[in-house]
Amino acid sequence: xxxxxxxxxxxxxxxxxxxxxxxxxxxxxxxxxxxxxxxxxxxxxxxxxxxxxxxxxxxxxxxxxxxxxxxxxxxxxxxxxxxxxxxxxxxxxxxxxxxxxxxxxxxxxxxxxxxxxxxxxxxxxxxxxxxxxxxxxxxxxxxxxxxxxxxxxxxxxxxxxxxxxxxxxxxxxxxxxxxxxxxxxxxxxxxxxxxxxxxxxxxxxxxx
Numbered sequence: 001x002x003x004x005x006x007x008x009x010x011x012x013x014x015x016x017x018x019x020x021x022x023x024x025x026x027x028x029x030x031x032x033x034x035x036x037x038x039x040x041x042x043x044x045x046x047x048x049x050x051x052x053x054x055x056x057x058x059x060x061x062x063x064x065x066x067x068x069x070x071x072x073x074x075x076x077x078x079x080x081x082x083x084x085x086x087x088x089x090x091x092x093x094x095x096x097x098x099x100x101x102x103x104x105x106x107x108x109x110x111x112x113x114x115x116x117x118x119x120x121x122x123x124x125x126x127x128x129x130x131x132x133x134x135x136x137x138x139x140x141x142x143x144x145x146x147x148x149x150x151x152x153x154x155x156x157x158x159x160x161x162x163x164x165x166x167x168x169x170x171x172x173x174x175x176x177x178x179x180x181x182x183x184x185x186x187x188x189x190x191x192x193x194x195x196x197x198x199x200x201x202x203x204x205x206x207x208x
Contacts, residue, residue, distance in 0.1 A: 024048045025073050025080035025165075035080050035165060036073065049078040054159065058090040063203070065095035065150075073165035085165045089158040091116065091150035098173045099147045105167030107140040107160050109148070114156025120146035132158075145172065178204040 024044045025036035039048070051071045058067025069088040072079070079085050085105075089097065091114065109118060111132045119129035120140045131151050132138055140146040142163075150156045176186055177200040186197045201207065 022078065023081040025077035027074065027077055031073075031166070036077070038080070039077070051076040051078075054086065054088040056088075058088060060090050060092035060095060060155075064098065065092040066090060066097055068097070068160075072162075072167070076165075079165040082165060083163055085162045085167065087160045087162075089148065089160055091148065091156040091158075093150060093153070093155065095150040095156070097148040098171050099145050100169060100171040101143055101145055102140075102162065102164075102167040102169060103143055105162040105164035106142045107146070107162055107167070108137060109140065110137045110159045110161070111135065112157040112159060114150065114154060114158075115152035116156050116158060117149045117151040118147065120144045173200070174204060177201045177206045179206055180208040181206070182208045 020038075022044075023035070023038040026039045027036065029037045053069050053075065054071055056069065058069045060067045067088075067090040069090075071086045071088075073085065076085065089109075091097075109116075109132070111134055113134050115131055115133055117129070117131045118138055118140075119127055121127055121144060123144070130136075130138065148158070176190065177197070183194060183197045183201065186192065187194060190197075192200075
């Protein structure tokens, strides 16, 4: 009985020692799978817990007519270790966020204004698709391919929330055509012909 009480008290003591209110990221350190090391509490300020960038419109003058303003741990150190982050999504007319995944997080998208056609593809290749309007929210499960397209006649705005301070990002088109993966291998793995692959590599800056 005594050894059980001792173990119980040890667990409580250890939990108390390990528990802390927050762990603001020390961005000068190395990021690990569990996040960044904590800044010394005496160096933490209110600025670590406030991020104002989501109030600024992103520059959509680019190939996808879209802009993503991240409030992830790299920009917003206060979210370190808290399992949360966010991003602003600006979609100009014809704007699109190409098919992509977040390996480390589920995404919750909230439409502030406009109309956005969004969807994801399950591991069984079933498509879940909807055109969202102001006030709608949609979930994109962790690791699944998904996309967003401006479906309206004016710019659209949305806020994405993630259940990780560092959700990760891989864009399918860039993974295939924006690097030096040999064109012959891309052609064999995608069933595209040489001209199509070379064209896409040219557009996205790939070689090979």
